[in-house]
Amino acid sequence: xxxxxxxxxxxxxxxxxxxxxxxxxxxxxxxxxxxxxxxxxxxxxxxxxxxxxxxxxxxxxxxxxxxxxxxxxxxxxxxxxxxxxxxxxxxxxxxxxxxxxxxxxxxxxxxxxxxxxxxxxxxxxxxxxxxxxxxxxxxxxxxxxxxxxxxxxxxxxxxxxxxxxxxxxxxxxxxxxxxxxxxxxxxxxxxxxxxxxxxxxxxxxxxxxxxxxxxxxxxxxxxxxxxxxxxxxxxxxxxxxxxxxxxxxxxxxxxxxxxxxxxxxxxxxxxxxxxxxxxxxxxx
Numbered sequence: 417x418x419x420x421x422x423x424x425x426x427x428x429x430x431x432x433x434x435x436x437x438x439x440x441x442x443x444x445x446x447x448x449x450x451x452x453x454x455x456x457x458x459x460x461x462x463x464x465x466x467x468x469x470x471x472x473x474x475x476x477x478x479x480x481x482x483x484x485x486x487x488x489x490x491x492x493x494x495x496x497x498x499x500x501x502x503x504x505x506x507x508x509x510x511x512x513x514x515x516x517x518x519x520x521x522x523x524x525x526x527x528x529x530x531x532x533x534x535x536x537x538x539x540x541x542x543x544x545x546x547x548x549x550x551x552x553x554x555x556x557x558x559x560x561x562x563x564x565x566x567x568x569x570x571x572x573x574x575x576x577x578x579x580x581x582x583x584x585x586x587x588x589x590x591x592x593x594x595x596x597x598x599x600x601x602x603x604x605x606x607x608x609x610x611x612x613x614x615x616x617x618x619x620x621x622x623x624x625x626x627x628x629x630x631x632x633x634x635x636x637x638x639x640x641x642x643x644x645x646x647x648x649x650x651x652x653x654x655x656x657x658x659x660x661x662x663x664x665x666x667x668x669x670x671x672x673x674x675x676x677x678x679x680x681x682x683x684x685x686x687x688x689x690x691x692x693x694x695x696x697x698x699x700x
Contacts, residue, residue: 419470421446422461428477435619441486445476448490483618495541498548500571505563506539507628512687513604515694516657517545519685520600523655526550531596533558533649535588535603535642538628540568540581542602547577555581556598558591561627588638589645597651604659605638606631612661636667643668644675650699662691672697 419427428442435441443454449472452460465473476489487493487508493500495509496517502508524530529552534543537557547553557572559565565583572578584591588605592598608629613621620629631637639658646656656679660668665684672679678700687693 418464418466420461421450421457421463421465424465424470424473425457428473431477431481435480435483441480442477444486445480445489446473449473449476483622485619485623488623496545498545498575500539500541500544501567501574502539503563503567504623505561505625506567507604507624509539509541512693513541513659515685515687516542516602516604516659517549519657519694519696520546520602520655521549524550524600527552528599529553530599531555532600532602533592533598533646535592535601535646536560536605536628536638537568537583538564538604540571540583542604543568543581544571544575544577546600546602547572547580548575553580556592557581557583558586558588559583560585560587561625564625564628588642589649592649593645598649598654599651600655600657601646601650602657603642603646605642607635607639607659607661607664609633609635609661634667635661635664636671639664639668640671643671644677647677647679647697647699652699654699656697656699658695659693660695665692665695668695 425442425446429439432438432441443457447454447457449469485508487502488504493502493509496514530550532546532555534557537543537559543555543557557568562585565585569583572581606629610633613630679697680700682697684692685694
């Protein structure tokens with residue numbers, strides 16, 4: 417008789433004590449291989465696995481024990497109620513980034529034909545979610561990475577918005593110049609400092625793309641380069657929303673002041689932990 421569902425969950429949990437939430441990880445991996453929900457694992461706890469199922473579960477558990485993130489093992493991550501394909505070519509979506517979407521929903525009514533740009537789109541979570549929430553919106557999604565853009569295109573097609581988003585390979589701001597004026601520009605740019613990256617967990621340093629996370633000694637290199645050109649690409653009164661790291665608001669304000677940028681209505685949105693998370697500003 418093969419190993420049972422209950423036994424393989426316990427075996428995986430025991431082998432995953434070095435990662436966060438070992439029991440949850442074990443349940444998710446077993447459920448994925450067997451095509452069950454976590455509730456289904458309990459209902460079928462005495463079911464005997466085939467040798468192929470057992471081998472696949474143990475293989476995934478070994479990769480998880482090495483620190484490989486669950487999102488990469490599953491090939492997907494939920495963001496704002498939508499499932500997104502993810503690969504090691506893109507940053508894993510974080511719930512903090514949903515504050516950018518909420519800020520847009522507070523600024524525009526759903527029937528507005530918003531013209532937007534997403535700078536550093538990665539897996540496309542911001543661009544695709546915006547197109548999903550605003551059925552008359554059209555957008556431009558920019559990323560330097562060709563493999564990342566392939567993931568973003570796949571996600572746009574999966575959610576039926578591929579005909580309203582143009583995907584362009586290039587640096588954060590070059591492709592948006594000459595494209596006309598935007599109502600909205602959003603970005604989750606790299607903002608981790610070199611030091612913060614070195615202190616991060618192996619799940620981050622060993623598997624996620626460094627170029628999507630790190631932005632120099634103060635974490636502001638990309639924002640420093642992006643701000644003036646992004647504001648220039650907005651129509652007068654157009655809205656810019658950028659995710660930032662903890663403690664970076666003052667740095668953004670200094671950049672805005674030093675570069676004499678034509679901005680107004682500068683504001684900060686806090687995340688659920690009370691940390692500054694999104695900077696908003698409008699073109700004067």
